Amino acid sequence: MKLRILSLALPCIIALAACNGSANKTTANTAMKDSITYGTLPPDSAFEKTIDGKQTHLYTLKNKAGMILTMTNYGGRVVNLLVPDSSGKMIDVSVGMAGVENYIKSTERYYGATIGRYGNRIAKGHFSLDGKQYTLATNNAPNTLHGGKKGYQDVVWDAKKLNDQTLELTYLSKDMEEGFPGNLHIKVTYTLTDDNSVKIDYDATTDKTTVVNLTNHAYFNLNGEGSGTILNHQVQFLADNYTPVDSTLIPTGKIEPVKGTPFDFTKPETIGARINDANEQLKNGKGYDHNFVLNKHDIKVPVALVKGDKTGIVMEIYTEEPGLQFYSGNFMQAKNIMKYGEKDDYRTAFAMETQHYPDSPNQPQFPSTVLKPGDTYKTQTIYKFKTK
Ligand code: GLA
Numbered sequence: 001m002k003l004r005i006l007s008l009a010l011p012c013i014i015a016l017a018a019c020n021g022s023a024n025k026t027t028a029n030t031a032m033k034d035s036i037t038y039g040t041l042p043p044d045s046a047f048e049k050t051i052d053g054k055q056t057h058l059y060t061l062k063n064k065a066g067m068i069l070t071m072t073n074y075g076g077r078v079v080n081l082l083v084p085d086s087s088g089k090m091i092d093v094s095v096g097m098a099g100v101e102n103y104i105k106s107t108e109r110y111y112g113a114t115i116g117r118y119g120n121r122i123a124k125g126h127f128s129l130d131g132k133q134y135t136l137a138t139n140n141a142p143n144t145l146h147g148g149k150k151g152y153q154d155v156v157w158d159a160k161k162l163n164d165q166t167l168e169l170t171y172l173s174k175d176m177e178e179g180f181p182g183n184l185h186i187k188v189t190y191t192l193t194d195d196n197s198v199k200i201d202y203d204a205t206t207d208k209t210t211v212v213n214l215t216n217h218a219y220f221n222l223n224g225e226g227s228g229t230i231l232n233h234q235v236q237f238l239a240d241n242y243t244p245v246d247s248t249l250i251p252t253g254k255i256e257p258v259k260g261t262p263f264d265f266t267k268p269e270t271i272g273a274r275i276n277d278a279n280e281q282l283k284n285g286k287g288y289d290h291n292f293v294l295n296k297h298d299i300k301v302p303v304a305l306v307k308g309d310k311t312g313i314v315m316e317i318y319t320e321e322p323g324l325q326f327y328s329g330n331f332m333q334a335k336n337i338m339k340y341g342e343k344d345d346y347r348t349a350f351a352m353e354t355q356h357y358p359d360s361p362n363q364p365q366f367p368s369t370v371l372k373p374g375d376t377y378k379t380q381t382i383y384k385f386k387t388k
Helices: 010-014 016-026 102-107 280-285
Strands: 049-051 054-056 058-062 068-072 076-084 090-092 113-115 127-128 132-135 160-165 166-173 184-192 197-206 215-217 232-237 241-245 288-295 304-307 313-319 324-327 349-355 379-386
Touching: 049 102, 049 288, 058 160, 058 166, 076 349, 102 280, 215 324, 232 324, 280 288
Parallel strands: none
Antiparallel strands: 049 054, 058 068, 068 076, 076 090, 113 215, 127 132, 160 166, 166 184, 184 197, 197 379, 232 304, 241 288, 288 324, 304 313, 313 379, 324 349
């Protein structure tokens, strides 16, 4: 699908309720029966299901500028993110699925999800805390990825729509769930602000010392879902250093300068320009799948800028986290059908996960991910959209 223009779909976005029913019937190809006309929202009914005794739904947030964010409490996932391009057309920059069943069946587990208890990898599923050894499931052999076998992407969050622009998700991650100590009370608040930002506030407290590294795993394509690869997107990071990894994507422990490497995004560069260079790190990551060490992380300064070459949509990232995992969709294998009927082909989306560094529980030289009883884990990340 080339970039699909929304002139026809736009009235549907505005009159959501009226259009939801008919939108699903427009796709002739039965193999793609779950797909939806580009730019319209999936019907709420596609997100109604009881999982583990809890009800899932689709929640729609809208700001004054007309931007729309839909989320499901199944995995705390971003489903649609409709933002205006330079001509005012609405582009869905979130690569997501048409319904809760699609997410359940997907071979890729993390589409749009809120990730935890520990975002990214913990080496060999082991870490120790206060002299005690903890063992986790190694769901990404030989390591633990994104919280283990049943991470937060697969749980049903309790959701409360606080107003038209704010969704509050809460979850109690029980003591020893997936092997992590402590009852962790989590609150993640997604706000769609009037300056076209998605603001994410993470809060957590524990009753036993534990490790926490929460993030969001939205898959973006700033040219719109289904518009081809992201290789011509332009990227710039406020990062002079990154954490190189071994062949299993665990940081070696070193913090190395990006200068003179394909990891130097201190000036704008396309994702594709150097992705196939003969470089050991690119080989280990099968492309970009690395943590960038942010020079600053004080929320007022953008740490990343990404621009869609076809739409001119620019995404700025602001965060209080010290790291940014840039994943260039290297494991995408066209095995799943996304919401507008296109397959999730190789490198047709990217993720920018704000976080602490991977494997920090085993790397004392990295900023700490330990949370103690009485302390509050509190961090904010903002994805801001504009056109230039
Ligand atoms: C993160 C990881 C990647 C991959 C994706 C999801 O970005 O670093 O290796 O697991 O999540 O597939």
